[in-house]
Amino acid sequence: MIERYALSPLKELWELEAQYERWLEVELAVVNAYEKTGRIPQGTLEKIKSAARIDLEAISEIEKQVDHDVIAFIKFVTQGMGDEARFFHLGLTSSDVVDTALSLAVRKSGRFIVSSLEQLSRALKEKAIAYRNVVCMGRTHGIHAEPTSFGLKFLSFFVEIERAILRLNRAIDGCSVGKLSGAVGNYANILPEIESMALGELGLRPTAVSSQIIPRDIHAEFLSALAIAASSIERMAVEFRHLQRTEVLEVQEPFKKGQRGSSAMPHKKNPIICERLTGMARLIRSYAGASLEDIALWHERDISHSSVERVVLPDATMLLYYMSEKSVYLVSNLVIYPERMRENFKASRNLVFSQRIMLALIERGMSREEAYRLVQELSMDCWNGSLDFKQLVLTNQVIAGLMDSEEISRLFSPEYFLRNVDFVFKRVLNGG
Incomplete structure (x- = not known):
């Protein structure tokens, strides 16, 4: 990862020295298991721990010769050990x-x-x-x-x-x-x-x-x-x-x-x-x-x-x-x-209440197809002209025959759309 986006502690976790330390941790865990089960002499783990060290430059030089990173690691880590080296990487x-x-x-x-x-x-x-x-x-x-x-x-x-x-x-x-x-x-x-x-x-x-x-x-x-x-x-x-x-x-x-x-x-x-x-x-x-x-x-x-x-x-x-x-x-x-x-809400000139008007018309006996057609016609008049959608609805004779102006005005409330928001919040935050 380029330095620009490398943050601690992830940066250090993936560095080569940390990788070798993890390799050594695995090797030592295996040695410990062998020792605990009596398959290698007691004290081997401590001898290996005392002798093991990591040198990035030295391991790199060995890798150039053997062309194998794990072998290079093993050769360097064990070079300071005595007879116990034969139990390192065993099996x-x-x-x-x-x-x-x-x-x-x-x-x-x-x-x-x-x-x-x-x-x-x-x-x-x-x-x-x-x-x-x-x-x-x-x-x-x-x-x-x-x-x-x-x-x-x-x-x-x-x-x-x-x-x-x-x-x-x-x-x-x-x-x-x-x-x-x-x-x-x-x-x-x-x-x-x-x-x-x-x-x-x-x-x-x-x-x-x-x-x-x-x-x-x-x-x-x-x-x-x-x-x-x-x-x-x-x-x-x-x-x-x-x-x-x-x-x-x-x-x-x-x-x-x-x-x-x-x-x-x-x-x-x-x-x-x-x-x-x-x-x-x-x-x-x-x-x-x-x-x-x-x-x-x-x-x-x-x-x-x-x-x-x-x-x-x-x-x-x-x-x-x-x-x-x-x-x-x-x-x-x-x-x-x-x-x-x-301000952005006002820019729609109340067109966003079209579904509210359509559903109100359906509730008052109009078929869905007829209600949709009527509201869409008024919506297109608003899109293509300069009048507010609410004004177009208030002055439409068909709608006026089904709802009075007060009923119509109540349909144009933004807060209506938030009436069940608390329900969603409770479902998420209270688990139901």
Whole structure:
């Protein structure tokens, strides 16, 4: 991941030194299991721990010779050991170490992301409650549809992020597996008992059936969960981008003192955070697609997945963490203009009450087809002319024969559309 988007602690988690530390953690857990079961001399673990060290430059130099990162790691880590070195990596294949350590990294990165998403969820919930009774224009196809609650927008985002958290937690649990089952996964040179003990120490479960590697559908599920979460954040970002357009201007991204929006146009205040989030979601979705390609490997394993994962897992987790952290800042500091919502509402010249009029006519005995036709004709007159829709309804003789002016006026209440908003909020926030 480029430095621009690499945030702590995800940045440090995926650094090479941290990877080697996880490899060593796995190796030591196996040594510990061997020692506890009496298969190697007592005290071996402490001797190995005392002698083991990590030097990135030295390991890199060895890798240039052997062209194998795990062998380079083993050669360097064991070079300061005595006879106990023969018990290091005993019965293991490289992927036992790499895949099990990768599960540790995925689990830890996933938990950091969940923690950040929980902050975003809380910020969205606060905004939803604060703006639950603020009327704004609901839009379908980008066109004014009917009034709605501005808080309901935030509530929708809140619920979606909550689903993303649940989905991601399930995927993290699915990835909390390891494999210490040898070259083709059949425990030919290591006992299942050793695997269970070592993985238990690491807080992982044994993979039910492994080959040389952990099956890659597990990682694809995790990346898919990341991609869905990123897409949910993008949905929110796209909404804010549309609402920040000059012609709409119902919200604005925070714009700090000294910030500039354009090298050429001093007046510009652009939705750059939301646009960045949109671009990042595209990247994460592409990474999820790449992970799906990794599922079908040759026989008990080929290495075609490795180069993909070295990029997509660190990048996807760091990107989503960045997206979530930026979204917390964005939502918490979003500038909201209820007065603009009222102005935009007026721009429709009351056309958005068309369904209310149609249903009132149906209730008074008119057929649906006849009511629709009549209201649409009045709506088109409003679209194509300068008169207000309410005025056209009030002066229509057919409608006047079914409703008096007071009844008609009551139908043009924006607050009517919020009458069941509290029900939705209670269903979400109180569980029913």
